[in-house]
Amino acid sequence: MESNSERIALECRDLHKHLGEGEMRVHVLRGVNLKLYRGEVSAIVGPSGCGKSTLLYLLGLLDRQDSGQILVRGEEVPADQDEAHTRVRGEHIGFVFQFHFLLPEFSAAENVMLPMRKLGRLSEKEMEARACSLLSDVGLGEKTHRLPSQLSGGEQQRVAIARSLANLPSVLLADEPTGNLDVKNSLMVFDSLTQLAKEKGQAVLIVTHNPDLADKCDRILRMQDGQFID
Amino acid sequence: MLMSLAGIVFGVGFFISTQAQLSGYQELFIETILGTDGAIRIEDRIQDSYVFVAASTSKGDNTNFFIADEKNRRFVEGVEHPETVIESIMELQNVEAASPVIKGSIQLQSPLRKDSGQVYGINVDDHIAVSALEDQIQLGSIVDFRMAPMGIIMGHKMAARLDVSVGESIIIRAVDQQRRFTIAAIYETGVSEIDKTRVFMHMSAARSLLKKPHGVTFIQVSVFDRNHALIDAEMIERVANHFTAPWQEREKSWMQLFKTLKLSAAITVSTIIIVSGLGMFSTLFMIVMDKTREIAILRSMGYTRNDISNIFLWQGVIVLFWGTILGCVLGALITYGISRLPMPLSGIFATEYFQVKSTVWHYVQAVVAAVVIVMIASLAPARRAARLVPGDVIRGTAT
Numbered sequence: 290m291e292s293n294s295e296r297i298a299l300e301c302r303d304l305h306k307h308l309g310e311g312e313m314r315v316h317v318l319r320g321v322n323l324k325l326y327r328g329e330v331s332a333i334v335g336p337s338g339c340g341k342s343t344l345l346y347l348l349g350l351l352d353r354q355d356s357g358q359i360l361v362r363g364e365e366v367p368a369d370q371d372e373a374h375t376r377v378r379g380e381h382i383g384f385v386f387q388f389h390f391l392l393p394e395f396s397a398a399e400n401v402m403l404p405m406r407k408l409g410r411l412s413e414k415e416m417e418a419r420a421c422s423l424l425s426d427v428g429l430g431e432k433t434h435r436l437p438s439q440l441s442g443g444e445q446q447r448v449a450i451a452r453s454l455a456n457l458p459s460v461l462l463a464d465e466p467t468g469n470l471d472v473k474n475s476l477m478v479f480d481s482l483t484q485l486a487k488e489k490g491q492a493v494l495i496v497t498h499n500p501d502l503a504d505k506c507d508r509i510l511r512m513q514d515g516q517f518i519d
Numbered sequence: 520m521l522m523s524l525a526g527i528v529f530g531v532g533f534f535i536s537t538q539a540q541l542s543g544y545q546e547l548f549i550e551t552i553l554g555t556d557g558a559i560r561i562e563d564r565i566q567d568s569y570v571f572v573a574a575s576t577s578k579g580d581n582t583n584f585f586i587a588d589e590k591n592r593r594f595v596e597g598v599e600h601p602e603t604v605i606e607s608i609m610e611l612q613n614v615e616a617a618s619p620v621i622k623g624s625i626q627l628q629s630p631l632r633k634d635s636g637q638v639y640g641i642n643v644d645d646h647i648a649v650s651a652l653e654d655q656i657q658l659g660s661i662v663d664f665r666m667a668p669m670g671i672i673m674g675h676k677m678a679a680r681l682d683v684s685v686g687e688s689i690i691i692r693a694v695d696q697q698r699r700f701t702i703a704a705i706y707e708t709g710v711s712e713i714d715k716t717r718v719f720m721h722m723s724a725a726r727s728l729l730k731k732p733h734g735v736t737f738i739q740v741s742v743f744d745r746n747h748a749l750i751d752a753e754m755i756e757r758v759a760n761h762f763t764a765p766w767q768e769r770e771k772s773w774m775q776l777f778k779t780l781k782l783s784a785a786i787t788v789s790t791i792i793i794v795s796g797l798g799m800f801s802t803l804f805m806i807v808m809d810k811t812r813e814i815a816i817l818r819s820m821g822y823t824r825n826d827i828s829n830i831f832l833w834q835g836v837i838v839l840f841w842g843t844i845l846g847c848v849l850g851a852l853i854t855y856g857i858s859r860l861p862m863p864l865s866g867i868f869a870t871e872y873f874q875v876k877s878t879v880w881h882y883v884q885a886v887v888a889a890v891v892i893v894m895i896a897s898l899a900p901a902r903r904a905a906r907l908v909p910g911d912v913i914r915g916t917a918t
């Protein structure tokens with residue numbers, strides 16, 4: 290049995306974040322504490338504007354907190370070091386956004402290979418093989434060479450999921466990954482996300498407005514006015 | 520982007536070809552100077568005036584000094600002992616040849632007209648060695664001149680004015696005497712001022728005409744390396760104790776003019792490159808603005824700021840690579856094309872074609888200008904792209 294602390298993939302302590310300037314300045318996150326465990330799927334739910342996306346960007350090191358700490362695999366990532374952020378992001382964190390953000394000039398497989406290329410641990414051949422296997426895991430084994438514009442919305446989002454898993458991150462963060470999809474596609478995307486995570490032992494955090502999907506997660510975190518409630 | 524590339528190509532090409540033209544004319548001008556008045560002219564003897572200084576040492580002994588007083592330098596006109604001076608300067612490595620010349624004002628009278636001018640008394644062989652006189656002869660020949668003790672070589676403009684030609688005779692007056700001379704040859708240097716006034720005759724004839732039995736007016740010196748003439752002149756001045764004028768100093772204002780022209784042409788043509796740089800700058804900026812999401816997503820995958828700015832700098836490098844290569848080729852082509860264009864000209868020099876002279880330096884300067892401008896133009900957008908905070912971009916684009 291692993292000890293509890295070793296199972297923590299990502300942790301944050303007393304996170305605060307303001308957004309906007311001057312009169313418009315809003316205290317968006319008001320002291321958020323959170324632990325994400327490997328192999329566990331958590332959902333964040335809460336009213337629009339409560340700060341869910343803001344929290345996710347902070348946890349994904351895409352932004353800087355005003356105060357508080359973020360620890361990835363037990364190690365603190367200083368808020369003001371862009372280089373450290375970038376490195377940890379590439380190695381340990383996968384991101385799925387509400388919008389797929391695939392690069393339109395590249396095929397599905399090439400999009401999935403982009404994070405691997407940056408990390409530079411695999412040969413061209415290995416990267417290709419890995420991209421193909423990830424794409425077939427999300428049910429797109431036949432369409433690896435299509436451009437994003439030649440895929441449906443659900444398929445695009447599944448390519449984005451494959452891409453987020455490219456470097457086997459310890460943490461997978463998804464911000465309303467099914468927000469733009471119909472019920473059937475939502476379920477399919479959600480299933481590929483959670484199933485892969487369980488198999489590969491990743492910590493998954495999903496922001497969703499869909500109560501059915503939230504119920505399928507191991508843990509539901511409710512957020513209001515920049516804090517978790519109860 | 521293609522427009523900017525074309526701009527860089529033309530900018531670099533024009534830069535090279537305009538500089539080549541100016542250098543071509545400058546070269547022709549220098550060649551003309553060296554072919555007429557020579558590289559160095561040794562003129563008046565320097566007579567230092569000395570100042571008597573009495574000083575006492577610490578022991579109390581009195582010592583006297585003579586100090587050369589530079590400000591009170593005096594010049595004694597002409598070179599009194601040309602042989603000694605020539606002997607001493609021929610020791611200098613860069614000195615090729617020297618020709619003593621005696622000079623004076625004359626009046627000329629042809630059957631129909633009168634004119635005034637300058638006579639140059641020369642030793643033919645010496646003078647041919649320090650000038651291009653032999654090549655400048657249009658009618659008659661140097662052999663004819665050599666054979667005729669009372670022969671002269673006259674500029675073509677003067678001959679036209681006096682309405683005389685080779686073989687005809689003419690009366691020349693100087694001081695208080697007049698003699699009859701025969702026109703042995705007619706020359707053209709291309710410099711109107713010379714072609715209008717200068718008459719060459721044998722040294723002995725000039726001596727008796729001008730009543731100058733000793734000494735010469737100046738010594739004309741040619742050198743192997745013309746760029747070394749300034750230093751040689753300095754040496755000669757010290758060795759021979761005569762005032763010397765190297766061509767760079769004699770034609771200082773012309774050299775300055777060429778320099779200024781080159782600089783202003785460089786600036787003018789560089790504006791083409793600058794405008795292309797601006798075009799490139801705005802194009803790249805638009806691409807950055809257009810691709811913020813892609814940039815943010817690459818950043819979220821672990822691509823660093825440098826990775827992002829390199830993408831945009833690469834665009835600059837590619838434009839630079841092709842821009843400078845094609846620009847240099849274009850420059851060489853234009854330069855070649857121009858050199859084939861007929862362009863008859865005379866006045867300060869004579870030529871029938873456009874003059875060009877390319878040096879590696881023109882290419883280097885053009886490339887450096889393009890590199891600096893393109894790098895500045897792509898650096899700013901690249902840095903802008905690198906500074907984007909992925910969170911801000913994605914927040915702005917998501918719901």
Ligand SMILES: Nc1ncnc2c1ncn2[C@@H]1O[C@H](COP(=O)(O)OP(=O)(O)OP(=O)(O)O)[C@@H](O)[C@H]1O
Pocket residue numbers: 308309310313314315317336337338339340341342343344914918
């Ligand atoms: N640039 C900004 N300046 C000021 N306030 C901002 C800015 N961006 C976001 N906010 C505010 O921050 C709060 C949190 O935004 P956030 O996007 O995290 O909400 P959310 O919980 O993800 O909402 P949704 O469910 O609608 O996506 C909102 O109230 C929003 O109005």
Ligand SMILES: [Mg+2]
Pocket residue numbers: 341342343464918
């Ligand atoms: Mg949101």
